[in-house]
Structures are given as C-alpha cells and as structure tokens.
Amino acid sequence: MTAQIISGTEMAKTIRAALAEEVAQLKAVGVEPGLAVVLVGDDPASHSYVKGKQKACAEVGIRSFLYSFPKTVDEETLLAQIRALNADSAVHGILVQLPLPEHIREWSVIETIAPEKDVDGFHPINVGKMMIGQRAFLPCTPHGVVAMVKSAGIDIVGKHVVVIGRSNIVGKPVGQLFLREHATVTYTHSKTNDLAAITRQADILIVAAGKARLIGPEHVKPGAVVIDVGVNRLENGKLCGDVDFEAVKEVAGYITPVPGGVGPMTITMLLHNTIEAARELAAK
Ligand code: GUN
Secondary structure (H helix, E strand, O other), X not given: OOOXXXXXXXXXXXXXXXXXXXXXXXXXXXXXXXXXXXXXXXOHHHHHHHHHHHHHHHHHOOEEEEEEEOOOOOHHHHHHHHHHHHOOOOOOEEEEOOOOOOOOOHHHHHHHOOHHHOOOOOXXXXXXXXXXXXXXXXXXXXXXXXXXXXXXXXXXXXXXXXEEOOOOOOHHHHHHHHHHOXXXXXXXXXXXXXXXXXXXXXXXXXXXXXXXXXXXXXXXXXXXXXXXXXXXXXXXXXXXXXXXXXXHOOOOOEEOOOOOOXXXXXXXXXXXXXXXHHHHHHOO
C-alpha cells in the first residue's frame, strides 16, 4: 500500500478562500490589512519566497509593501526602516526574510520588530508566549505543519512525534506546538547517534534537516506520518525535500510532497497572522 498524500496546495486553497472573506469583512469596516516585507541581498531562494508571499497576499486582498536592500546595507539602516514600519499605521505585519548577511545581527533585527506586528512569530516575546501557551503569533511553518496533520484527520494526542532539525524557525518551535497538542516529542539533529533507530519509533516524523533526500524508507516505521519541511534545489534545477519521496511513500501511511506540501501552508499561516494583526491593531 502506498501512503496517502497530504496536499498542502489543496488545504491552502480552502483556507485562503476563507481568509479572503475575512479580509473583505475587515475592508468593509475600513481596515485594509498590510504586510511589509524586508528583503536584503540577492539570494535567489529568498527572492522566490518573497515573490510567493506577495502573490499570496494579493490573492486574498492583503496589501504588501516590499523594502529591498543591497547585501551591503548596514544594520542601522535596516533597524531604522523597521522602526519606521513599526510606526506606520498602514502596516500590520512586518516580515524580514531570513537569512541575513553575516555582518547583520539577526537577533537585533528581530528584536526591533514590534511584537504586535511580528507575523513570523520570531520575536523573543512571541517565542516565550508560545512556549508557555499564551496567545501569540505562531511561527508560520510549524503552525502550518500542525494544521496539515490535524486537517488530514490524524490524531496527535499521545503520539510519538520525532523532529529532525533544531532551528529557531522550524525544528524547535514545531516540537513545542506538538507538545501543546499532547504528543510525546523527541528532538534529533545532525549530531544525533543512530538517527534511524530513533526516527523508526516515530508515529509522526517531522523532517526539517535541510539535506536533500536524507530520509529513506529505513528511517520510517510502516504506516507513519511523514512531513517533509525540506526545500532543496537539485543540480537539475528541480526542487526536492529532505525525504526520498518515491521510496518513503511505499512505507509511510501519510506523506507530504515537495513542492506542494508544507510550503503553501507556511504562506497561508503568514496571511492568517497578518489578518489577525490587522484585526487586533485596528481594535486598539
Ligand atoms: N527564511 C526561511 N523561512 C523563513 C520564514 O518563515 N520567515 C522568514 N522571515 N524568513 C525565512
């Protein structure tokens, strides 16, 4: 039996239709949600992600503003731009596309974003609130992953979730969100001994390692749910995940494709957060 494919594209379509309705309702009361995107340098992947985010905004009726800087920009210029956006009432969400050039301190940039406009959920205030279960902007990819598992009708309570990867953007927070859903969570990473012995215990395996085709059928328990967060560009220009999709789909119970899996859901959660930010800022 081959795995059921969880289509992020399909789920995103359904959710975005509902979000477009919410935007229409906000506009009817004079609130037009606005997202400011800050892009530094000329990394093609970052440019492509930003384009995708802006296109998705337009689709649901969110205004987006792009602020592009050369990779040589100094930190203070960037911080000044963020402070201006914090004060701009047409802007409800601020997103600084990562990674940033090495001479810029990422934490300094993130901490300058007003927490109430931090639609990525990266500010320490939002990270802390998420950790202790207070209302906060949830980071988009982890939130999208949990939403996908839930909408596929998969029960999370009591399940063993194994996370591969420990980044601040995906690995660490996705484990926390599953913990909130009453899963038992194990973190693994590039230094983990005998990775396969651990991943084979997973009922739900979240792969965010950033390594093309790291995970094969030998890493997966028959019937497990496999969520592939990886986005890698192969030499032939094609995108592929961290999971060997063709081989693993013969073992897993559910699997997400790349592209068309987690990516569209990440962007959908960004739209959701921006609408929430607009609603809350307008009510102040
Ligand atoms: N770079 C990779 N993923 C993300 C993300 O979710 N948000 C931002 N701002 N940058 C990223």
